[in-house]
Amino acid sequence: MARHKEKIFGVLAQFESSQDIFRACEKVRDAGYTRWDAHTPFPVHGLDAAMGLKPSRLPWIVLVAALTGASCALLLQWWTSAVDYPLIIAGKPLFSWQAFVPVTFEVAVLFGALGALLGMLGLNRLPQHYHPVFQSKAFDRASDDKFFISIEAQDPRFDTSKTADMLRSVGATHVEMLEE
Amino acid sequence: MVSVPKDFDPRTYDPVEHRAPLVLGDHDFHTVTESIARPVEWKPPIGWYLVLAASLSLLGLFGVAIGYLVWEGIGIWGVNNPTSWGWAIVNFVFWVGIGHAGTLISAILFLFRQKWRTSINRAAEAMTIFAVMCALSFPTIHVGRIWLLYWVFPIPNQMAMWPNFRSPLLWDVFAVSIYGTVSALFWYTGLIPDLATMRDRAKTRIRQVVYGFFALGWRDSNRHWQHYEKAYLILAGLSTPLVLSVHTIVSFDFAVSQLPGWHTTIFPPYFVAGAIFSGFAMVITLMVVCRSVFKMQHLLTYRHFENMAKIILLTGSMVGYAYAMEMFIAWYSGNPYEQFAFLYRAFGPYAWAYWIMVSCNVISPQIFWFKKARTNMAVLFIVSIFVNIGMWFERFVITVTSLSFDFLPSSWAYYSPTIWDVACFAGSFGLFLTMFTLFVRYLPMVAIAEVKTVMPQANPHHASGMTTATGGH
Known part of the structure; x- marks a missing residue:
């Protein structure tokens, strides 16, 4: 044997x-x-x-992904609206963060969801078509x-x-x- | 003092045992797999080809209508000044609303541990994705010069300009496209184990390779299920606020403007309730048909339809309340423009549309107070169609009446659609039905692995499932 x-x-x-x-x-x-x-x-x-x-350690992966998404979205909106292309709209401050909440939230969810699926596949070592x-x-x-x-x-x-x-x-x- | 029975076992005690089971008849895991895989593996009935042919014809009409629109411009539609948002936006909100039931069923009902969702969530999620595809096509073509659509995305461009992130219209671009993406991710996550089932059952090489490729080598390992279930729970947790935010943001397209009839704070909850309402109606429309065509009466039971009817009744009454509250606030605000907008809605030139909306959305679902109606497939089907019609008219009433009669009487104009508006709307049904027809043919329309978990014998502590080493089913 x-x-x-x-x-x-x-x-x-x-x-x-x-x-x-x-x-x-x-x-x-x-x-x-x-x-x-x-x-x-x-x-x-x-x-x-x-x-x-x-x-499972997956929740930590998703947390990091979602926070990354939120930061990227906020950074993008701050840079485009207040730095690179400052345009006064409706007399609001250039960095009017309240108006940036919806997009920040949506992008956090997108990154979190991608983190959940890809993180799950990563932890499971998938795809692995042969076993x-x-x-x-x-x-x-x-x-x-x-x-x-x-x-x-x-x-x-x-x-x-x-x-x-x-x-x-x-x-x-x-x-x-x-x-x- | 309540006494505990001697044979009480908290592990096996089921407080809802007296309810109807979610899988009817004498089924084991194998027969459940068989009955769900059958429509995917058998030669489809002639009716399937007829539906596909009809759907493809409508899809062709959509292609022609879009082609002509791109060639000629949005002047082919009935949009005018001041009614610059015509059927295209009505259709957009209509479809995106329908797209809310899928994620509501898969996410919110999952978090609330509503086990009856397992039989309907796959098809409802598919419906969501296809409805969002239809929804996204309307703003896309409404911009007219669709080759400039990239302006709505934050892409560096030759004009050195960025989109305006303070605009609800841009929030909407993010909300709806991310909603579509996350719904697709959620749907695919749920599909992985079932694709593995289809791979393992495949009789032909091509099926084995295609299902096997997308199953990613899933081997039903419990170490994998552990992460998988966590991923599913997290996706449900993420999708729940997402689904509520999406229609909220859609309502901001209207509510953030200054127009009488649009500028109201009730819009976000009212839109969300309406979206759930219309989405469940579309789920019932499709499921009543699929249930009998694909012989899934044991999985799509009366209990499932009764629960959906109750949700229709609840959300229908909520939109009814919102209609009444809009009227009340218009009167109570003392704002003459607001008062006029609502008076004209109900009694002006668009009164016919308003009362179609009220009859279909508020009055027709009241029949669901009766259990006989909630468990009668014909009644369910007819009311669901009424709700679909009513919810389309709701968006028509909101969009068109407010735009037609704004502050200055000199700018008022009555809006009527053209044949191309009709062609685009009918064509979008072609897209939706083509996708759904292909879905029921090529993917399991009920979540195979999930349905098994709600069967009593899935419980590892269920007494009747014990078998001996030599036994087996």
Whole structure:
């Protein structure tokens, strides 16, 4: 087995319901695995805690993006209206900031939304059109009605037969090896 | 003293259990996927081709009308002096208002944990994007010399001039274009998992490659879902003030001016209520048809339509209140120009338009006080059409009556549209319906992953879903 080990990506186990995968994830987490993942057709409520995941850092990315947007918009309006092309309109001060609130707000939302989508993709390392789990024929159902756990061979606790046995013991209905 | 039952479990207790389920019938996750993917994967019925052909014809008309407009100038329209904003601005506000329901459903109802939104949000968001496309085309062509449109953007140019950021019209450029962009981002974020579903189900190579490309390699990983759900929540949080701001800013186009009938502080909330009102009407119009054509009665249930009817009733009554309040403030202000503007609105030469507006928007939705009407598809469809008509007339009344009769009687003029106004408006429906027809054919019109989350068996603590290791469905 050892000589094949470089080629093995990990093990993929199939579960039949959100209840089964929830309990299985708790078991895998408690067994001390770190390089593993669950694949579910929809976000299963509470599975983050069952997997022991830390909260997402995405809100900070969005905050920075939105503040950048607001600053850029305000800076643009100040520079164009008060510095580069000073034009008195309706007797208002050149930097009449109240009138600049709508555009500042809208641009903050635009940058924030771009930060949310691109930040989410960045944290998830997407797009990544190839991944070893896609080798599995059964895995096509991961986006339909089946639930999966993949444990990577890189995990320090990984052992080809013991890990597979452990997954069967927590309720997996189908277990297969994935190549790199 | 309230006693707690012995078998009470806070994890499984559902205080709204007595409500009708959101997915009817004996469905599991797989049959839900099947029923939503069917219209995308099956050969479409002949009716789909007929609708597409009709929509494309109208779209062609739009192209001809725009082509002639660019060639000849906006003099081909009925706009005159003083009514320099004719149907083009009426249509713009009409479409951008319709475009508000999608983001309201996807963002505000999401934040309020209104789970019934899951069956309608995808189609409503698509409708939003297409409506915003129609909306944006009208100010674009209204500038006349459309090759100079870049003047509205803060781009360094040969004139060494910048746009005027103190103008509500420029705020509007930002508000509506950013609204369209953010709605598209939100929509696409929601689509990623469903595109992966379509990729995994693909029977042909081309489908696999195209859906796979846009699914970005989504592998339904829970580590990804974690960030994804956070992104979705944040997008909902950002879109909620955005959707309220957009129609507020649209109303500033009118309210910031000095014109009697426009210069009122009630405009922002009144416009937002009207936008939600018209948007939900368009959602009902489209969903009543899609529901029966694509056999989605189990996903688009009576409960969904009843809730939408209630929102129509609420917002319809709000615009009714706004009409009454406008009249009251006009009288109470003691301003003779303001009083005249509203008197002429209701009893002047445009009285026919005013009373069409009141009948369609205020009177027709009152039927939704009755549950029988809220759950009758024919009534829902007819009232939604009335609301669409009424809301178009609302914008017509606001735009045209105030402009036609301003301060000086010597500058008054009655406004009538020309055939090219009609062609542009009908043509914009061609754009809208073409996009929507293609959407229902090529993308899942219900959010597959999201609908599954509101099914009882999705709950990891739901008792009936427990299966043994050898079992399975």
